[in-house]
Amino acid sequence: MPHATDSEQPAKAAVDWQFLGVPVRSFNVEITNRCTLSCPECSRTGNPWVRENLTQLPLDLLQRLFPLSQRGALAGLKINLCGTYGDCIYHTRFHQVIAHFKAAGLSVMIETNGSHRSRDWWKKTCALLDHNDSITFSVDGLQDTNHIYRINSRWEDIIRAMEYCAPRVFVSWKFIVFRHNEHQIEQARELAEKLGVRDITFKKSARFRDGDDPLKPKNSAYIGVVNRNRRMIREVRSAGLPPAELDRRVAIRQNCFSGKGLAITALGYLYPCTNCESADTATWFYRNREHFNLRKYSIQEVLTSSKWMELQKLWHKASTAPGICAHTCGVHRDFQRSYSKAARCDRPNKPDDVIRIAF
Numbered sequence: 001m002p003h004a005t006d007s008e009q010p011a012k013a014a015v016d017w018q019f020l021g022v023p024v025r026s027f028n029v030e031i032t033n034r035c036t037l038s039c040p041e042c043s044r045t046g047n048p049w050v051r052e053n054l055t056q057l058p059l060d061l062l063q064r065l066f067p068l069s070q071r072g073a074l075a076g077l078k079i080n081l082c083g084t085y086g087d088c089i090y091h092t093r094f095h096q097v098i099a100h101f102k103a104a105g106l107s108v109m110i111e112t113n114g115s116h117r118s119r120d121w122w123k124k125t126c127a128l129l130d131h132n133d134s135i136t137f138s139v140d141g142l143q144d145t146n147h148i149y150r151i152n153s154r155w156e157d158i159i160r161a162m163e164y165c166a167p168r169v170f171v172s173w174k175f176i177v178f179r180h181n182e183h184q185i186e187q188a189r190e191l192a193e194k195l196g197v198r199d200i201t202f203k204k205s206a207r208f209r210d211g212d213d214p215l216k217p218k219n220s221a222y223i224g225v226v227n228r229n230r231r232m233i234r235e236v237r238s239a240g241l242p243p244a245e246l247d248r249r250v251a252i253r254q255n256c257f258s259g260k261g262l263a264i265t266a267l268g269y270l271y272p273c274t275n276c277e278s279a280d281t282a283t284w285f286y287r288n289r290e291h292f293n294l295r296k297y298s299i300q301e302v303l304t305s306s307k308w309m310e311l312q313k314l315w316h317k318a319s320t321a322p323g324i325c326a327h328t329c330g331v332h333r334d335f336q337r338s339y340s341k342a343a344r345c346d347r348p349n350k351p352d353d354v355i356r357i358a359f
């Protein structure tokens with residue numbers, strides 16, 4: 001089955017959506033912030049704001065943002081259904097949403113924990129997808145370990161889904177390496193091959209905490225560049241340095257500058273990336289959220305608004321950048337070189353902290 005990966009896909013979207021001069025090539029659309037799992041380091045887990053704002057994007061809003069009348073112009077644009085606070089398979093009108101995206105000429109990348117959906121549900125899903133689409137299952141371990149991080153997951157559902165989907169669409173397995181599964185890399189690779197998935201990616205998490213985090217792998221090969229850099233950024237930002245000194249040590253390398261993965265949140269806001277939506281009313285993105293509201297403005301209006309332009313100036317310095325940008329995309333001077341070395345050429349500001357095996 002031919003399949004163009006993100007990095008091979010030519011930038012041929014003809015709609016005139018630009019991100020500060022870069023053509024927009026994909027959106028990370030969080031169609032719902034619902035989920036049935038409670039992964040401990042997920043932004044939704046234990047977050048009262050998510051509980052109070054449980055929602056999903058209405059089908060008619062998605063139809064307005066990506067209209068069928070623009071089908072030709074939307075060709076080549078990717079919709080990545082990953083998000084930050086939820087899992088797309090729990091949108092109550094999931095199949096109608098996918099049917100619309102496909103009718104509008106978009107390609108779809110589903111990313112999910114794979115639990116609590118029946119074989120019939122997956123049958124319906126695969127029937128809507130074609131060779132431009134993909135499903136990534138986030139499965140961090142095997143039958144005896146996946147549930148340790150993926151709390152409430154159901155192994156039998158996941159395996160049934162992977163077995164059904166793998167011969168029909170492009171299926172990937174994403175495996176975050178933790179202390180409790182780091183000994184299962186080879187077994188997971190063998191199972192992936194047996195299930196017929198197209199690749200398995202061992203992901204180095206950036207979310208390990210300082211000190212003795214029980215999730216942190218013992219093998220330092222599974223601790224990535226981003227995690228090490230973030231630890232340093234936290235230290236520097238909490239040291240109360242004068243702005244000029246902070247700016248000497250930290251630069252902002254905006255991952256969003258690649259024109260990939262602009263975020264449409266479950267609440268209906270368009271942001272440069274999924275990290276911008278936050279419960280914290282003090283953040284720059286929260287305070288300015290009405291400028292990013294897709295119920296008020298079109299995608300084009302948000303992308304050309306003065307607020308969007310304002311960001312460009314704020315990013316010039318770590319001391320003026322929104323806090324989430326300094327946290328997520330701030331790079332300490334000691335890590336500048338390793339960031340450049342570990343980045344993909346189509347995403348020069350983001351190290352690819354993964355080990356990927358294709359079959």
Ligand SMILES: C[S@@+](CC[C@H](N)C(=O)[O-])C[C@H]1O[C@@H](n2cnc3c(N)ncnc32)[C@H](O)[C@@H]1O
Binds near residue numbers: 206
């Ligand atoms: C909020 S999830 C949404 C997609 C889907 N629910 C899932 O888990 O795949 C967004 C991404 O965060 C990843 N993720 C969750 N916990 C993580 C961790 N501790 N470290 C790194 N990535 C993590 C997920 O694997 C997924 O790729």
Ligand code: SF4
Binds near residue numbers: 036037042084112
């Ligand atoms: S499955 Fe995804 S959205 Fe759900 S809790 Fe885990 S990481 Fe978060």
Ligand code: SF4
Binds near residue numbers: 272
């Ligand atoms: S955190 Fe800020 S700088 Fe980084 S990708 Fe998101 S919006 Fe861009």
